[in-house]
Amino acid sequence: MIDRVIKAISYIFHPLFMPLLGVTLYFSKTPRYIPDPIIKAKIFSITILTVVLPILLFYLLKTLKKVESVHLETTRERIIPLILNGLITFILVSRVITHNEIEELYYFFIGALCSTFACLILAILKFKASLHMVAASGFFMFAIAISIHFQININGTIALLCIMLGAIATSRLHLKAHTNSELIIGFFVGVIPQLLVLNYWL
Structure with a gap:
C-alpha cells in the first residue's frame, strides 16, 4: 500500500504538471481583472504545450528507443527531452505568454527555461538532478513571489x-530514483532562476 502511494506521488506531482499548476495559481490569486475567455484560452494553450505535446513527444521518443521510461532515469535519456522542453518553453514565452501581456507568468516561464537549460548542462556533465524537485521548487518560489507581489495571504497554499516538496523528496528517495545530493541540487536549480528573475517583475 505504501509503495503504491509513494509511486502515485511521483506521478501526481510529475514535472509536466508544475507549469500548469503555476499558471492556475496565478489566475486564481491575481487581483487583476483578466476576462474569462482570455484565461481559458491561455490555460488551454499552456495545457497543450506543456502537457499534451510533451507526452506525445515522449511516446515518439520511446518508439524511436531514445527513452525507456517517463522518469528519464539516465542522463543520456534526458538530453533530447530537455532540449525539446526548452524549445517548447521558448515558443510559449514568444507566442502565448508574452512580456507585454502577463509579465509575472512570462518571467515564471523564463525562470523555468533557465532551469531547463541548467538541467541540460548537468545531464551533459552526467549529473542527474531531480526534475521533480526542479519543477516543484520553481513552482514553490513562484507562489511565494506571487504572495509578496500582490500582498495577499496564501500561507495555506x-x-x-x-508538504508537496517533502512528499516528492521522500518519494524519490524511497524509489531510489535519486540521491540526497541530486534532490538538493534539483531544489536549487528550480529556486535560483525564479529568484533571479524577481528583479524584473517583483
Whole structure:
C-alpha cells in the first residue's frame, strides 16, 4: 500500500504538471481583472504545450528507443527531452505568454527555461538532478513571489507546497530514483532562476 502511494506521488506531482499548476495559481490569486475567455484560452494553450505535446513527444521518443521510461532515469535519456522542453518553453514565452501581456507568468516561464537549460548542462556533465524537485521548487518560489507581489495571504497554499516538496523528496528517495545530493541540487536549480528573475517583475 505504501509503495503504491509513494509511486502515485511521483506521478501526481510529475514535472509536466508544475507549469500548469503555476499558471492556475496565478489566475486564481491575481487581483487583476483578466476576462474569462482570455484565461481559458491561455490555460488551454499552456495545457497543450506543456502537457499534451510533451507526452506525445515522449511516446515518439520511446518508439524511436531514445527513452525507456517517463522518469528519464539516465542522463543520456534526458538530453533530447530537455532540449525539446526548452524549445517548447521558448515558443510559449514568444507566442502565448508574452512580456507585454502577463509579465509575472512570462518571467515564471523564463525562470523555468533557465532551469531547463541548467538541467541540460548537468545531464551533459552526467549529473542527474531531480526534475521533480526542479519543477516543484520553481513552482514553490513562484507562489511565494506571487504572495509578496500582490500582498495577499496564501500561507495555506505555501504550506501545502512545502508538504508537496517533502512528499516528492521522500518519494524519490524511497524509489531510489535519486540521491540526497541530486534532490538538493534539483531544489536549487528550480529556486535560483525564479529568484533571479524577481528583479524584473517583483
